[in-house]
Amino acid sequence: QSVLTQPPSVSAAPGQKVTISCSGSSSNIGNNYVSWYQQLPGTAPKLLIYENNKRPSGIPDRFSGSKSGTSATLGITGLQTGDEADYYCGTWDSSLSALFGGGTKLTVL
Amino acid sequence: EVQLVESGGGLVQPGGSLRLSCAASGFTFSSYEMNWVRQAPGKGLEWVSYISSSGSTIYYADSVKGRFTISRDNAKNSLYLQMNSLRAEDTAVYYCARYQEGGDFDYWGQGTLVTVSS
Numbered sequence: 001q002s003v004l005t006q007p008p009s010v011s012a013a014p015g016q017k018v019t020i021s022c023s024g025s026s027s028n029i030g031n032n033y034v035s036w037y038q039q040l041p042g043t044a045p046k047l048l049i050y051e052n053n054k055r056p057s058g059i060p061d062r063f064s065g066s067k068s069g070t071s072a073t074l075g076i077t078g079l080q081t082g083d084e085a086d087y088y089c090g091t092w093d094s095s096l097s098a099l100f101g102g103g104t105k106l107t108v109l
Numbered sequence: 110e111v112q113l114v115e116s117g118g119g120l121v122q123p124g125g126s127l128r129l130s131c132a133a134s135g136f137t138f139s140s141y142e143m144n145w146v147r148q149a150p151g152k153g154l155e156w157v158s159y160i161s162s163s164g165s166t167i168y169y170a171d172s173v174k175g176r177f178t179i180s181r182d183n184a185k186n187s188l189y190l191q192m193n194s195l196r197a198e199d200t201a202v203y204y205c206a207r208y209q210e211g212g213d214f215d216y217w218g219q220g221t222l223v224t225v226s227s
Contacts, residue, residue: 046217050213100153101153
């Protein structure tokens with residue numbers, strides 16, 4: 001059971017928009033930046049969003065992040081079949097531990 | 110180009126030891142904090158350990174504290190994870206990951222598989 005709560009799965013049709021939530025507490029998300037990672041099947045995780053809403057170079061603006069209080073959200077617009085992957089939120093805790101959400105499997109129908 | 114290449118994984122018996130290495134290139138390794146993150150088969154990501162750029166500050170997940178030791182050799186651009194008293198639940202792909210100021214991991218290696226089984 002992860003400290004950060006994500007839905008196990010989400011799905012949407014190509015071209016549509018999907019959001020993935022990540023819920024924590026004041027000891028983690030509430031007082032730290034949130035990052036998001038994409039893990040395509042059989043590959044290492046890749047940084048998608050850092051510091052709540054910033055995109056690394058090369059990440060398309062179809063991907064966005066936001067944070068409010070003790071929750072964060074990843075948004076993906078213009079869904080493509082290549083976006084099918086597992087998505088993880090991450091942050092740090094006041095106990096000096098890094099935390100990851102349990103992961104959300106995105107299916108593009 | 111930033112590259113992180115892990116090695117040292119393999120099959121080990123419960124109670125045994127293994128040392129993982131992560132060779133870094135394409136950036137000034139001595140300027141960056143580093144981490145180990147693992148992923149059990151079919152499971153999510155689990156942070157394992159953090160080390161500061163100089164090696165003076167280290168953190169561990171409770172699940173590995175007292176059994177695993179993180180270290181680095183900045184002269185060799187290498188990160189290490191010494192794993193002792195291994196358990197079946199330590200079976201996972203182990204990734205080294207570069208740490209950014211905001212608390213995220215911006216580059217990951219391809220991972221090395223550790224299997225603890227008799």
